[in-house]
Amino acid sequence: MDDRDLLRYSRHILLDEIGIEGQEKLLSATVLAVGCGGLGAAALPYLAAAGVGRIILADGDAVDDTNLQRQTAFSEADIGRNKAETLAGRLKSINSRCQTTALPRFLDADELDTQTAEADIVLDCCDNFATRQAVNRACVRHRKPLVSGAAVRFDGQLATYRVDLPDAPCYACLFDGETATDGACALFGVFAPLVGIIGTMQAAAALNVLLGTGAAAHGVLQTYNALSGQWHSFAIPKDPNCRVCGG
Numbered sequence: 001m002d003d004r005d006l007l008r009y010s011r012h013i014l015l016d017e018i019g020i021e022g023q024e025k026l027l028s029a030t031v032l033a034v035g036c037g038g039l040g041a042a043a044l045p046y047l048a049a050a051g052v053g054r055i056i057l058a059d060g061d062a063v064d065d066t067n068l069q070r071q072t073a074f075s076e077a078d079i080g081r082n083k084a085e086t087l088a089g090r091l092k093s094i095n096s097r098c099q100t101t102a103l104p105r106f107l108d109a110d111e112l113d114t115q116t117a118e119a120d121i122v123l124d125c126c127d128n129f130a131t132r133q134a135v136n137r138a139c140v141r142h143r144k145p146l147v148s149g150a151a152v153r154f155d156g157q158l159a160t161y162r163v164d165l166p167d168a169p170c171y172a173c174l175f176d177g178e179t180a181t182d183g184a185c186a187l188f189g190v191f192a193p194l195v196g197i198i199g200t201m202q203a204a205a206a207l208n209v210l211l212g213t214g215a216a217a218h219g220v221l222q223t224y225n226a227l228s229g230q231w232h233s234f235a236i237p238k239d240p241n242c243r244v245c246g247g
Contacts, residue, residue: 005023018211025211028053029210030118032118033055033057034122034135037195038071038151039125043203048094054099055100064079069192116135123146136172140170147209152188154225156194169237172243173244
């Protein structure tokens with residue numbers, strides 16, 4: 001780090017749990033984010049501001065009017081533009097030293113595999129079950145930590161899957177591939193601040209994993225209800241017969 005970095009990240013460096021060594025970990029880290037909608041638009045600006053060295057963003061969607069109710073990283077001027085490219089530009093405006101790679105498309109299995117292999121941690125910020133399962137399979141294959149978020153109506157979910165650690169459950173241990181269904185906000189609606197709450201929690205979880213700080217809850221599903229303001233936590237047991245990580 002140079003003097004500019006020492007000044008920029010001084011509020012992190014002042015924290016005993018982070019310091020210069022921790023900040024250097026962030027500067028050398030690579031994050032892959034699959035999905036740049038409500039969750040990604042909330043999580044990724046904090047990761048860029050915090051000093052994550054490289055962020056890979058993947059999303060094939062374009063910004064439209066219905067996104068602006070909750071996806072605060074976008075403006076009316078962005079309507080019609082690809083979300084990954086637009087958000088990458090936003091991150092560069094926040095931190096010009098953050099290297100951003102925009103993938104303006106939905107990743108097929110091969111490209112998802114390639115990009116996961118390059119990352120230190122993956123954020124699942126997508127809005128459909130099939131993609132979540134594909135991301136989980138890639139993380140298990142390459143033993144990469146996964147932070148998964150979801151938000152629909154007034155209910156949010158957050159879980160960190162440390163598939164890089166022995167005997168840890170994966171996403172498929174909790175959500176079986178044959179029975180789980182999508183809960184897309186386009187069908188059911190979503191409370192605007194909810195994506196911000198879950199997305200910023202994803203950012204915090206990712207930073208804790210990268211830094212090795214805190215008692216990052218992994219193998220735990222956290223749920224949040226925006227009507228009551230209450231969080232609940234549920235342990236996720238590893239399924240020895242899981243079709244993805246079992247055996």
